Amino acid sequence: MISRLVILGINVLVGSLLLATYGALVGESGLVGVAASLAVLGGVLVAYGGAAPETPQSILSYTRTLVYTTTSTIEDLDLLDSNICVVRKRDALLVVLSKAPCPGDVDPGIGFASGSPYLAIPVDTAWFRGRELEIEESGASEDLETALWSLLVDELGLCKSLRVELEGGVYRVRLISPARHMVEFSRFPVDPYVLFTLPALAEVTKSAAIRLVDKRHSLEEVVIVAKVERVEEGA
Amino acid sequence: MKRELELFTTLYTVLVILSTASLCLLGEKRVDLYVSLNILAYYVSYALVRPGVSGVVVRALNAFLLALFLIIVVFRVYEVLVG
Numbered sequence: 001m002i003s004r005l006v007i008l009g010i011n012v013l014v015g016s017l018l019l020a021t022y023g024a025l026v027g028e029s030g031l032v033g034v035a036a037s038l039a040v041l042g043g044v045l046v047a048y049g050g051a052a053p054e055t056p057q058s059i060l061s062y063t064r065t066l067v068y069t070t071t072s073t074i075e076d077l078d079l080l081d082s083n084i085c086v087v088r089k090r091d092a093l094l095v096v097l098s099k100a101p102c103p104g105d106v107d108p109g110i111g112f113a114s115g116s117p118y119l120a121i122p123v124d125t126a127w128f129r130g131r132e133l134e135i136e137e138s139g140a141s142e143d144l145e146t147a148l149w150s151l152l153v154d155e156l157g158l159c160k161s162l163r164v165e166l167e168g169g170v171y172r173v174r175l176i177s178p179a180r181h182m183v184e185f186s187r188f189p190v191d192p193y194v195l196f197t198l199p200a201l202a203e204v205t206k207s208a209a210i211r212l213v214d215k216r217h218s219l220e221e222v223v224i225v226a227k228v229e230r231v232e233e234g235a
Numbered sequence: 236m237k238r239e240l241e242l243f244t245t246l247y248t249v250l251v252i253l254s255t256a257s258l259c260l261l262g263e264k265r266v267d268l269y270v271s272l273n274i275l276a277y278y279v280s281y282a283l284v285r286p287g288v289s290g291v292v293v294r295a296l297n298a299f300l301l302a303l304f305l306i307i308v309v310f311r312v313y314e315v316l317v318g
Binding site for chain 1: 240243244247248251254255258259262263264265266268269270272273274277286288289290291292293296300
C-alpha cells in the first residue's frame with residue numbers, strides 16, 4: 001500500500017463530496033459533474049494506492065535469489081557469525097562478510113583478506129543513480145532521513161517509515177513497519193534489510209566503509225546500528 | 236512509488252483536469268459526460284502507461300468503470316432512439 005496515494009485519493013473524494021453537495025444545493029449541475037469526475041479520480045487513486053505492492057516484485061526476486069544462493073556458501077566458509085560491512089571499491093559498493101572487522105583489499109566473490117575468508121557481494125548501485133542523495137558534510141540526521149526514505153521506503157518498499165539517529169558517528173536506522181514479505185528473509189545470514197540499508201547509508205554519507213554494529217528485529221521495526229569504519233588495507 | 240505508477244497517476248490526473256476544465260469552461264451541464272470523459276482518460280492512461288499494479292481491487296475497478304461507461308453510452312443511445 002502506498003499510504004500517500006491513498007490519503008490523496010481520500011482527500012479528493014472528500015473534496016468532491018463537498019463540491020457535489022454545494023452544486024446540488026445551488027442547483028448547478030455543472031458543478032455536480034465536476035464533482036463526479038473528481039470522485040472517480042479519487043476512487044482510482046485510492047484503489048491504486050491500496051493495491052500497489054509494498055515491495056516491488058523485482059526486489060523480492062533479487063532478494064530471494066541472493067539469500068538462497070549465498071547461504072550455503074556462507075556456511076561452508078564458516079561466516080555465520082561474521083562481521084558485515086560495506087566497502088567502497090572504486091565506484092562499486094561491496095557488502096563484505098568476514099571474520100575481520102572491515103577488510104579493504106577485497107574483490108567481488110569469495111577470497112581471503114586480513115587473515116579471514118570473506119564473501120563480498122556487489123550491490124547494484126543503479127538504485128542510487130538519479131537520486132538526490134547528496135547531504136551536507138555535517139550529516140544532519142534529517143537530511144539523512146530524507147535521503148534514506150527516498151530509497152528504502154519510496155523505491156524499495158522495505159518499510160512504511162524510518163527514523164535515523166546519529167550519535168557520535170554511530171547511525172541508528174529504525175525501519176518502522178517492515179514489509180512482511182521481506183521480513184521472511186531476515187532469518188538468512190544475508191539479511192536484506194542489512195543488504196539494502198548499509199549500502200544506502202554508505203552512499204548517502206559518502207563513506208569508504210560502514211560496519212554493522214548491531215541489528216534487532218521485531219514485528220514492529222527493524223533496528224540497524226552501523227558505524228563508519230576505517231578500512232583495513234592489506235592482508 | 237514505482238515509476239510506472241507515478242507516470243500513470245500523473246498522466247491520468249492531467250487528462251482529467253484538462254477534460255473537466257474544458258467541459259466546465261464550455262458550460263456543459265450533463266454529469267454523465269464528465270464521468271464518461273474521465274473514464275476514457277483512465278483507459279487512455281492505462282493503455283499508454285501500464286502501471287504494473289494488479290490484484291482484485293484493480294480488476295474490480297476496471298470492470299466497474301467499463302460497466303459504468305457502457306451504462307452511460309447505452310442510456311444515451313436509448314435516449315436518442317426514444318427521443
